[in-house]
Amino acid sequence: MSKTIPIGLIGAGYIADWHADALKATPGVRIAAVCDPRESAAQALAQQHGAQVFTTVQKMIEARVCEAVHILTPPNLHEPIATECLSAGLHVLVEKPVAESSDATRRIAEAAQAAGRFFAPGHNFLGLPSYLKLKETMQAGDYGRIHTAEITWALPLAPLRSGPYNLWLLRKPENLLLELGPHLFAFAHDLFGPVTVTHAEAGHPVMLPGDDPRPQSFRILARAGHVNVLFQIAMVESVDDRSVTLRGSSARARLDFASDVLTVERENAADLVMNPLRRQLDLSGQHLKNGLRNAWTQGKSLNTKNPYAQSFRGMDAAIYGAMAQGRQHPSFSADSAVAVMQTIDDAIALLPEEVTQVAAPAVSTRKPQPTAMVIGGTGFIGRALTRRLVDNGYDVRVLSRGKSGPFPDLPNSVETVGVSLYDLDALTEAMQGIEVVFNLARSLEGTWADALIHDVGVATRIGMACEKAGVKRLVYTGTIASYDMSDPTRTITEVTPFPADMTDRNMYARSKAECERQLLKLHKERGLPLVIARPGIVVGPGGPLQHWGIARWHGAGAARIWGPGTNTLPFVLNDDIADGLIAMIDAPVVGESFNLTGEPMLTARDYFDAINERLGARIRVSSGNLTAFYASDAVKYLLKKHALRRKGVVRPSLADWKSRAHFSPFDNAKPKTRLGWQPEADRARFIDRAIGEAGLFGF
Template sequence: MSENFTRKQSRPSRLRTALVGTGYIAEFHAKAVRNIPGIELGAVCDADLKRAQTFAAAWNVPLAFSSLDEMLENARIDCIHLLAPPDLHHGLAKKALLKGVHVFLEKPMCTSVAESDELVQLALQNEVYLGVSHNFLFTDAFEQLRNVVISNVLGPIDQVTFNHLYELAQIRLGPFNSWMLRSPENVVLETGPHLISALLDIVGTPKIVSVLADRQMTLPAGQPVYRRWRVRADVGRTAVDMTMNFGPGFPQRTIYVRGLLGSATVDFDANTCVVDQRTPLNMDLDRYRRSRGIARQMREQARSVLSRYVFGKLKISKAGTPYQNSISASAACFYSSIKTGRPLDGRIAGDRGRTVIQTCAEIIAHANLVAKPAQTAPAVAPLACTPRVLVLGAAGFIGKELVKHLLSAGYCVRAMVRGTGLSPDEFQTDRLEIIRGDIRNKADLDAAMSGIEYVYHLAHAQCKTWDEYRLNDIEPTKLVGEVCLAAKVKRLVYTGTIDSYYAGAKAGTITENTPLDPNILRRNYYARAKAAAENILTAMHREQGLPLVIVRPGIVIGHGGNPFHWGVGRFTEDICEVWGDGDNKLPLVLVADVAAGLVNAIEVPQIEGHSFNLIDAPLLTAKEYLSELQRLAGYPLRVTPTRIANFYLSDLAKWVVKMAVRHPDRSRMPSYSDWESRTQKAIFNCDRTHADLKWTPASDRQRMIDEGIGIALEPWRQAIA
């Protein structure tokens, strides 16, 4: 047991906790907290205040803050779940510990041993708990393995093999500016704790024998990344092999343990643990009995996993997915110690987290990575001209291509991005100014408008609920329109989507004069949000003279895009469920042609108030696209044309469950028309776009294949090379 525990005698009967960071993982922690009696989720904070407020509203949390300092000053908080990026863990945790607040960290604990040591000492000095959520150790499967090892069922252990074979999609698709990809060792600090925490728990502290980091590739911003790490280590007489492979391929996260008396295999993705031991029977009967035993274990555990998921969805139990259950169990373990005053379970104790980071550091040191020379921030060269064009959303797939085309056309460009996803190194020019800003912040937009004549609005948020779309997509678009009016820009170009049309079998021919789907309120949130934003801007054009041009790109493919495009079908590893029969030509368009059309949208005179559909000639069906994708990728896909009714009925079943359990996002009843629109059986006539916008796309089948699929596959090819 860890010595990292509180000595305070006074423990409140009800604890108020807060989440620091409201990204992807926050929802899992919020659910975990809500499932623990005596714990109140009283506040959230995020550097992005609007995101914190949106999260707080969705989870009915009373308080939202933009900084930990502000939250600690203005709210009574007993504990925090620290869910910020790893490089912020040390500084934020230190502040909380010094205030006497318990801290529950998402892994990795910190980015260095020294930082981890300081936090452990601060927790002891301030008599508060410091935990690290090594949540994989609380899955049902690992709990079974742990019990098998502790009870000596397998006898002395002589071999443990860890496989983390799971694509890190950011390497191929971005964002390339995340902490995890900022330096080549960070992938070990990010992923390694899952494996190392399990190793420490079932065997002990390893002595690293050798490390090979290979399959190196260079990311767009120039930083290297190693897609495979192979580690050999010893723990006494036990040999340890560990493989982390971040390239594409069949996903598999397993632990294999071999002992003198048998073996056990954990599959984290299936949440199963299978034990294999000899029987007293002769060899042939023994093999049969063991195979039957393995099958029985798999069958029983698979049923258990499914039943827990179903009962959780129906609110019959608090169980959920294995991943959610593991986080819930890890958090419950942390709070149990706080309530009882007992030491933390060794799996989540701060000193264990420190040992995990130390082992990660030893693995990195043994890899002998070529050290990058210390770099100072490059001097920002003065711009050759004053920016006249502002691109909002310049770090995106279309945004980067647009910036490239604008620069080629001789414009001086200002790109406003939220993060660091756009680098001057990608363009090598003195006519591009990159600024940080948020389209939800009027002050940022006002500052970005200085000297600007033309504005492109390509930014959009990744949202799950309608409230999130309203707060992060629709209202910011209205703000962009208002700022453009105040700045008296010459033109605002807004990118909508053809998804806002109904494009199913009954659509017929769609032109620029075709109204958006009259049943848009029943459509998916993305299509609906884009339509709502268009309506707001169109009203501002009509009533206030906003110089607006709307463009609606089709299914955009090409350099920088994902060739496994959901406009073609629903992809899951090597499976593609085609929307319908897949026999009709799709409204495809190359990203280079979209960018060319967007440049024309500020150059062609007297087109304010018009909308344009950027779609090439009908060149490829979904089946033809997928055939070429397989040929160029060099591997087979399982292509399954799927009846729209199948997608609809599955969605309807989920909605029925949401209604039964009063899920917060239950207001939109599934629409068959929405699913059927994905077949894109409509005929798009873009004659007016060609004539009025002076736009001439490729209209070349081979170029569509070579650029749209072949070039887009290049990062994928590198990832598997």
């Protein structure tokens, strides 16, 4: 093994950034390769670390540029990729869950043993500094004899209520436990050794499309030696509680592993009057010390050492520190991976049969003959649009990353196809027989260069494919966020121009505006049959509670409104957006744009009051000083640009922050006149759909 271990990252999705940043801070390793079938995604990550790009695992192996790999793909791909890499002589770290079963995990472990290579599970929270302190202190006996442990994961899981529904995570009920369980069971195994599950139950079911229920909570009882262990998972809207609580004869220790905070409650020898005061003062002091330490750490590192980031750094330091000595760290060993997955299998086996059943999709009696295509059809608006199209007699082709979508009950009318949005020929082929294309795709990028590739470039390519395929109409979904909405005295209509200089606007607003500009250029120069829709703040069934067009959210229980929250917001129901988009199919409006904003009804504060009145949930709401937001953003901009030397950082502007408050009112007369659009005008019915039927809290 070389002195510096070259690492390959297989998978360039969200989690890859966390692994890459941790490896960059880990002594004795370097990122040598990034492998992903999406070459553009691999290239974007590889450029940050001076790594080579590969689109297949085989090519990366053949290049012999790595000694170890981190496997960061969807879990159903972990086993074949891990065994392939091990057989090729590479060490592997596999992101959790390491496989879909304990048997598959054993096969990976056997492959590692046969190859004489290391196999480590990606149980990152075992590397958190406060967890290591908890473990060390417990093993030293400072908490006395441990009799009970409670290990909790209470954090909302938005895809259960608002999609996307084609994720591996939602394919089967047990996948939820496979995804979240490793964090909890890894703690128990690492602290106490072998775990025996005695009871498992699930609750709070939510219905996915096609009447397919998924549990939103699990409660599992187990024993580990003389310790009784309770595992709790809650995915409904809740205050974040990701914790390990140990009850011993001498102390009660609680680790908040989401915040890297460890507090210990002990008895003291004071008299009956001072005893409770001293106990609370001691706890208060611990919280203050932890808070100051974490604030200092994150501030000094410019938030590159937040608890989640530190957990990955601690994991990598442990794994590669041991590897440099020719051994495997016991907390991240093949044996620990197998033990954790076996416990999850045991828990799944004890769940009632009705919990693990998956609803069979409706039986197809005919093959769909699509004339409408929805790109982004698995998203919030796309799902409503697709179902509305079917209601209106259309067969629909939905373009998705995968080959399954949230329409198992519509096999006669909807087909889902996986086509790369970067392949012009494949897009053109997929549009054969299609008369109208709805492009609802969006890409949130960190730099303008990335946005030009992954958002503007994709939108333009879709437009070109429509031309080549002879599509009769392309409906592109932009956003009202591209407007300057900072002036409350100016009413915005479709003739209101976007700002001439968009360089100081947020990336989403700027990118969407550029997409429109490029598509309009194709319309004017080459006759692209284009219509542009700009939805307002979209709410309704299947939508998220934490809509960032309304406020900055801090979990489900607190929100800071953009501005005072007393101006009327451009809310609109999802179903009304679908109706407006469908009306654009045949109306003589080619080359025109439409702002789809509903009738003026609610301010931000009205919205939160309606949630309380309709659902009985009071959210803690405060006004946000937009000038203060801007000043904070300006400081971050300077630090990112000059201290961290990041490229492509967006220069903030006060107008951009004021636009988030939607101060400017909208006039929706044009879509009502030209399209015959009729958004919901009754306030009570609007609140019923936007809040009462939206399933905002998961109950």
